[in-house]
Amino acid sequence: MEHSGGDLALIGATLRSNTGEASDATAILIRAGRIELVGTDAEIADAAAQFAIPTRDLGGATVTPGLFDSHTHPHWAASVTAGLDLGGLETIDELRAALAAEHARLPEDAWLRGWNLEYEAFEHTGLRGDLLADAAPGRPVALICYDLHTGLATAPALAAAGITGSRNFDDASEIVVDEAGVPTGELREPTAYNLVFDAAPQPSHDDARDGLRDMFRRLAAVGLTGGAIMDGKDATVDLLEELEERGELDHRLTVHHWHAVGDTDADVARVISEKDRSGRLWQTGAIKLFSDGVIDTGTAWLHEPDSCGDGRAAFWPSWERYGDVVRAYHDAGMLIATHAVGDFAVSRVLDVYAALPARDGLPFHSIEHLEVLSDGDVEQLRGSGVTASMQPLHMQWRSSDHSDTWAKRLGEDRSHTGYRVRDVLDAGARLVLGSDWPVAQYDPRVGMAWARGRHTPGDASANVFEPSQRLSGEEALLAYTLWPAQARGHADRGVIAIGAVGDLTVWGADPVATDADALPEMPIVLTVVDGRIVHEG
Incomplete structure (x- = not known):
């Protein structure tokens, strides 16, 4: 299927163009996914009417090039974040409670997946799957730390992946084992922990x-x-x-x-x-x-x-x-x-x-x-x-x-x-x-x-x-x-300039002049990709 960009006209805006040039422009015309004209409201409205392009009055909102x-x-996040968000759980007891609640909710044959695991809960014990096993008895539990560099698995998950001891990897990945050579459940770096995650049911x-x-x-x-x-x-x-x-x-x-x-x-x-x-x-x-x-x-x-x-x-x-x-x-x-x-x-x-x-x-x-x-x-x-x-x-x-x-x-x-x-x-x-x-x-x-x-x-x-x-x-x-x-x-x-791609972020206020503490709550009015509005706040 042949695809082309969208057509859109925006007027009534404050523009941060990133061009370094002073301008009194307040409006943008996009045709076939690219910026064709930057000018005054009247200029853009006239051009939009000529080409029957829909016009949106932004009422003073600030437009920047797309973020x-x-x-x-x-892609990874779409898979990882399908599990339980463990962010902010700082003790073993808090983790166990969250896992137990998820265990009770899941079907009998499902894996329990979790992400955003923090290291602080294991500061005195080291990352150990056995500390969490009783929260989901018999169920494979596979968790990943917030930095995506360490995984933690319980015994059923290790067994499903065929992990019984340490292995040599081409990189610095590691299956951590105890003094007896038994895996603790800690899996350092992707080559190691992907053995477990690849063994889990896939979408x-x-x-x-x-x-x-x-x-x-x-x-x-x-x-x-x-x-x-x-x-x-x-x-x-x-x-x-x-x-x-x-x-x-x-x-x-x-x-x-x-x-x-x-x-x-x-x-x-x-x-x-x-x-x-x-x-x-x-x-x-x-x-x-x-x-x-x-x-x-x-x-x-x-x-x-x-x-x-x-x-x-x-x-x-x-x-x-x-x-x-x-x-x-x-x-x-x-x-x-x-x-x-x-x-x-x-x-x-x-x-x-x-x-x-x-x-x-x-x-x-x-x-x-x-x-x-x-x-x-x-x-x-x-x-x-x-x-x-x-x-x-x-x-x-x-x-x-x-x-x-x-x-x-x-x-x-x-x-x-x-x-x-x-x-x-x-x-x-x-x-x-x-x-x-x-x-x-x-x-x-x-x-x-x-x-x-x-x-x-x-x-x-x-x-x-x-x-x-x-x-x-x-x-x-x-x-x-x-x-x-x-x-x-x-x-x-x-940049916001003639010939540039029609990717724009429209803010409720000026993100440069606004105090940094207020930025996270600033409304996103529109997100435009290739001349198409893909989000409207």
Whole structure:
């Protein structure tokens, strides 16, 4: 089926165009999915009448280029969030009560799935499935921690997956066992925990497709018009293609294929051969790799060991192999994003990127997260051309007294080197923001509020983490609009200008001038993708 963009005229608006040019324009005309005219209300109303295009008077609402989440997992989230949300449950007793209630509700043969599990409940015991088994006797229970780096399974779930002891993996994944070699239920990193989740009943094709469609509609309701999918696989691309064919795709997407450490040269060649696969609203040609894990489990790669003596190992057994893989994808003209949470991981990835040959006319690569950075790492970013893709809203799990696992691992002094978005910008690096959904809330209003205020939005008494790192209102907006477009080499996105794609977010007030604490409650009036209204508040 042939698809073309929509036609729409918006008048009576305040425009934040991101063009850097002063203008008294208050209206926009979109034809076939692209902005054809920006001008006064009268000019746009006349043009719309000429082409019989519907006109919407926004009554002074603010229009910005469409918001883009630079790091998200909507396909994964559609599956993961179908289970029990365990967020905010901080004790074993609270977890057991929630699991018992879900156990009583579920059919006898169903698995009990849960997500958003926090580490704090297991601070003194370690992650152990037996602590939760009696809450759902005989039923397979498979849970995933909020950061998507650790899973927890009870004995029935381990048995269903055929897990009876430790295994060797190509990457740093681990089946944790006790002194007797018996699995505790803790499964570190995706290669390990996916053994359990892959053994659980899977949704039908139609359910998976519709779940992804509905996920995009949830994202549109908070003003998002697109995002970078950071866990892409063949099934993801197939579903996007099918949704677009059905006229049910409401998001503009770049799919980063997830490269696993164990992938062979043949796997790399296959991915490269598919790099030009695309549709009207989606494209591939991008890669996601890991260099380390996360601070909370001691798997981040750090310049100095953490307080538990961890943090000195890469995700790859052979760092040389990482470099070879990056070079292959780079030479094929693909865009590479590398997960690097720890400061040493960031430095080592920058070393590999710096050795790559120039590619005229193509954007350069990104590093994802950069949770902690030494001064030397910030300087290494300067002039590198690397995009820093960061998520300041992940500070929501920090405690003002440094009692959280993240701060305990790093120590009080090093925890102050976290989420250095201001220093990254001042070093001349391009900054883009995202959520890492379902790790954190997908709402970009929350993400922008954290980037600007660095404290719990709306709580005047909340601790402000490293206030010198706060962004301005304009910078936060640019990091969700123009800068992601530039990072991906798109001259027709992230701006309100003639010829740009018709992706717009319409706000109830000006998101730049509004106080950061008020952002999460600001109404989203319209979300427009490709000239089509996909959400109306």
